[in-house]
Structures are given as structure tokens and as C-alpha cells.
Amino acid sequence: MIKVNVDGRAIEVGEGQSLLAVCLQQGIFIPHLCFLEGMPESPASCRLCFVDIQGEPAPVASCKVPPWDGMVVRTDTERVRRLQKSALRLLLSVHHVDCRNCPSNKKCVLQDLAKFLGVPLKSKKLEHLQREIGVELDHPLFQFVPERCVLCEKCIAVCRQHNDFSLLTFAKRGFNTVVTCFEKDPDRLPCSDCRACVEICPVSAIFLKNEAAEACLDQPPPFPDSP
Amino acid sequence: MLKDIDEMLLTSEKKRENLIPILQRIQQRHAYLSPDAMKLVALHLGISSSEVYGVATFYNQFRFHPPGKHQIKVCLGTACHVVGGDIILENFERKLGIKDGETTPDREFSIERVACVGCCALAPVAVVDDVVQACMAPSKVEGILLGFDIERERDEREKQESEASQ
Known part of the structure; x- marks a missing residue:
């Protein structure tokens, strides 16, 4: 057994898991977005799961670090929080904050993270959204709103887990990156019983077409956009 | 066209890392990547067609529409950007009713944005x-x-006249 000390708490862990997975299992919260249990390798794209490890010159992404014996970890140092806050601000800078009309309202990962890190959902510094591309996914069942998408790659990963290969993919790049599906023929898409991508999406960027209208009607009473 | 691509694929190894060279060769021969061509490549390499599309859209060099008879390239390099190259591009786009990278339905015009023409x-x-x-x-x-x-218009008129005189 490997002994790790996280925030002064001694925990014992087995091998083969990342530090982030271990901490989450032990109930120690580290902000994260792109990490998915069971993924062969974490994409480490959200840049939120930073921790300070004794002996390391700078904070490291905990989803990429395997625990070692005698490791001393702090999850809440000032420089860790600063990195996490800037990462979240960058994510929110390309996210269309319209909580009132979003099906994810009140169960949204971004809302939770913003509350946890004390970052306002809407930044006054940003006058306009760089990411305005309109709906793009041409799929018989699903709809995709790029302005909501945080590009966490979870939908692509679960699609790959369910079908051996991924029907979903990132297309284009930079601000124009979208999740898309190339196969347009409904008969050749195994999506009719599989809702994995819709269920995994943390921000309702990808959702069922016919549920789109209902989801908006089911909304709880108006909720202020920023805390 | 697809037959030609099929033959071309036979000569290339079924390896993932061959994806970009194959796409480049297809574009060299046929000037653009059609959806069917990308599906053929995916089948050949044993990867999903979405993956081929994802890779192809990442790079500026690949186009997904056949080029028009008249090709318009608008420079958006630094110097052109500073003096309003984007306004010129937008003008072309509005006048022709297409976006950059697209071709008009009559295949007359296509617009492309380029980085610098020197x-x-x-x-x-x-x-x-x-x-x-x-x-x-x-x-x-x-x-x-x-x-x-x-x-x-002149070409059409001449054509009509020559037909009339025959």
C-alpha cells in the first residue's frame, strides 16, 4: 500500500490510479472537468485539477500524477487556486452564460466550480463572446450548442467506450472547435438506445432534439445569471 | 472519382499515420475532399469517418467544397488585417452569398482566406x-x-450569335 498525505490527512491507496481519482474517492474535492472514471488516459485539457506536491517546483495536474509513497499534497495553496481561477475564467470567457434558459441550471458543473472558487460567472472585462458559431451538429437525434460546450471531451470518450470507435469528434480548431458527428445516415448510427453523450455532458451542450423544448419549459423559477 | 481514390488507397499502407498524406494526395488529384472520399479513407484505415473529418477540418489546407471556376483568395495576413482585410472578405462573402471555404451553387466562385501572399x-x-x-x-x-x-453575359451572347449564324 502507498501512503499519501493530502491536506494533512493520511490516506492509503492502491496502485494504478491517478492522484485525482484517489482523492475524489476519499472525499477530498479537487476541481475537475475533463476527468472521467474508467478513461484509459485523462486528456488533462481542463487545467483545473492542480495540486501542490512537496518537492515539485510548480503545481501539477493531479489527473496525470500517480501517487507515490510518502507523497505530501496540498490542494488549497494560493498558487493552486490562482491557476484554477484563471483556468475557469478562460473557460467562462467562451461560455455563453445564460443560466436561466439552460437545462443544466442548478446542476451545472460550471456553476458549482464558480461558487467553489469564488469566480463570477459573468466577467465584466469581456465585452463579447469570441465563440459565436451557431448550432452545427447535423444529427438525427441530438442537438449541440457550441456556446455552451466546454470541450471537456467526455462525450467523445464515452462514445468510444460504447462503440469501440467514436462517432463524435472535435472538428475545426481554436474558438471554432465544435463537437460533431460525420455519419448522417440514421440507419447507420447506433444512437437510438444510447444516450451516453447526453448523460455525460456536464453543461447540456449536447442534448436530445425533442427534449430541447421541454427542457426549457421545465425550468425552475428565474435565477439570477451571476451570483 | 471514388474509383480512382479506391485504386490510390490500394497503394498505401493501412496505418493511422498515413491519414494526412492520403488526404493530401486525394486533394491534389481531385482538388477537394468529398464526404464519400473521407468515408473511403476511414474504411481503408479502419478508423471512424468522424475521426477522418476531425483531422481534416483541423488543418487549413484541406477544403470540403469543389473549387469554383473563379477562385477568390482574400489575404488576412498581418498587414492586410490591419487595413481591413476582413472587411474585404466579408464583402465578397455577402455579395456571393457564401462563406469562406465554400463555393457558389453554380460553381462559378469560391472564396478562400489565405495567410499572406507576400x-x-x-x-x-x-x-x-x-x-x-x-x-x-x-x-x-x-x-x-x-x-x-x-x-x-458576353460569352453567352457570342454563343447565341454563333448558334444563330449556323
Whole structure:
């Protein structure tokens, strides 16, 4: 057994898991977005799961670090929080904050993270959204709103887990990156019983077409956009 | 076209890392990547067609529409950007009713954005059918397109006249 000390708490862990997975299992919260249990390798794209490890010159992404014996970890140092806050601000800078009309309202990962890190959902510094591309996914069942998408790659990963290969993919790049599906023929898409991508999406960027209208009607009473 | 691509695929190894060279060769031969061509490549390499599409859209060099008879390239390099190259591009887009990277339904025009054509002193620059158009302005956009319209009308008239005289 490997002994790790996280925030002064001694925990014992087995091998083969990342530090982030271990901490989450032990109930120690580290902000994260792109990490998915069971993924062969974490994409480490959200840049939120930073921790300070004794002996390391700078904070490291905990989803990429395997625990070692005698490791001393702090999850809440000032420089860790600063990195996490800037990462979240960058994510929110390309996210269309319209909580009132979003099906994810009140169960949204971004809302939770913003509350946890004390970052306002809407930044006054940003006058306009760089990411305005309109709906793009041409799929018989699903709809995709790029302005909501945080590009966490979870939908692509679960699609790959369910079908051996991924029907979903990132297309284009930079601000124009979208999740898309190339196969347009409904008969050749195994999506009719599989809702994995819709269920995994943390921000309702990808959702069922016919549920789109209902989801908006089911909304709880108006909720202020920023805390 | 698909038959030709099929034959071309036979000569390349079924390896993931061959994806980009294969796409480049297809584009060299056929000027663009059609959805069917990408599906063929995916089948050949044993990867999903979405993956092929994802890779192809990442790179600027691949196009997904056949080029038009008249190719318009608008420079958006630094110098052209500073003097409003994006306005020129938008002008072309609005006048022709297509976005950059697309072709008009009659296959007459296609618009592309390019990074730099190497004559920054003439900014903003557009390259129309391999002719550099210097110091572009919205009025010049109109002029160029009008020129093509007149040319097309004249061609049609001559064609009609020659048919009538026969």
C-alpha cells in the first residue's frame, strides 16, 4: 500500500490510479472537468485539477500524477487556486452564460466550480463572446450548442467506450472547435438506445432534439445569471 | 472519382499515420475532399469517418467544397488585417452569398482566406484567379464581380450569335 498525505490527512491507496481519482474517492474535492472514471488516459485539457506536491517546483495536474509513497499534497495553496481561477475564467470567457434558459441550471458543473472558487460567472472585462458559431451538429437525434460546450471531451470518450470507435469528434480548431458527428445516415448510427453523450455532458451542450423544448419549459423559477 | 481514390488507397499502407498524406494526395488529384472520399479513407484505415473529418477540418489546407471556376483568395495576413482585410472578405462573402471555404451553387466562385501572399505593401490584397488585386476596397469588390458578370453575359451572347449564324 502507498501512503499519501493530502491536506494533512493520511490516506492509503492502491496502485494504478491517478492522484485525482484517489482523492475524489476519499472525499477530498479537487476541481475537475475533463476527468472521467474508467478513461484509459485523462486528456488533462481542463487545467483545473492542480495540486501542490512537496518537492515539485510548480503545481501539477493531479489527473496525470500517480501517487507515490510518502507523497505530501496540498490542494488549497494560493498558487493552486490562482491557476484554477484563471483556468475557469478562460473557460467562462467562451461560455455563453445564460443560466436561466439552460437545462443544466442548478446542476451545472460550471456553476458549482464558480461558487467553489469564488469566480463570477459573468466577467465584466469581456465585452463579447469570441465563440459565436451557431448550432452545427447535423444529427438525427441530438442537438449541440457550441456556446455552451466546454470541450471537456467526455462525450467523445464515452462514445468510444460504447462503440469501440467514436462517432463524435472535435472538428475545426481554436474558438471554432465544435463537437460533431460525420455519419448522417440514421440507419447507420447506433444512437437510438444510447444516450451516453447526453448523460455525460456536464453543461447540456449536447442534448436530445425533442427534449430541447421541454427542457426549457421545465425550468425552475428565474435565477439570477451571476451570483 | 471514388474509383480512382479506391485504386490510390490500394497503394498505401493501412496505418493511422498515413491519414494526412492520403488526404493530401486525394486533394491534389481531385482538388477537394468529398464526404464519400473521407468515408473511403476511414474504411481503408479502419478508423471512424468522424475521426477522418476531425483531422481534416483541423488543418487549413484541406477544403470540403469543389473549387469554383473563379477562385477568390482574400489575404488576412498581418498587414492586410490591419487595413481591413476582413472587411474585404466579408464583402465578397455577402455579395456571393457564401462563406469562406465554400463555393457558389453554380460553381462559378469560391472564396478562400489565405495567410499572406507576400505583397504586404499593396494591402489589403485579394488574389482573383491568380491575379493580385492591390489596395482592395468594397467598391473594387463590386467592380471585380461586375467584370465577371459582364464577361459571362458576353460569352453567352457570342454563343447565341454563333448558334444563330449556323
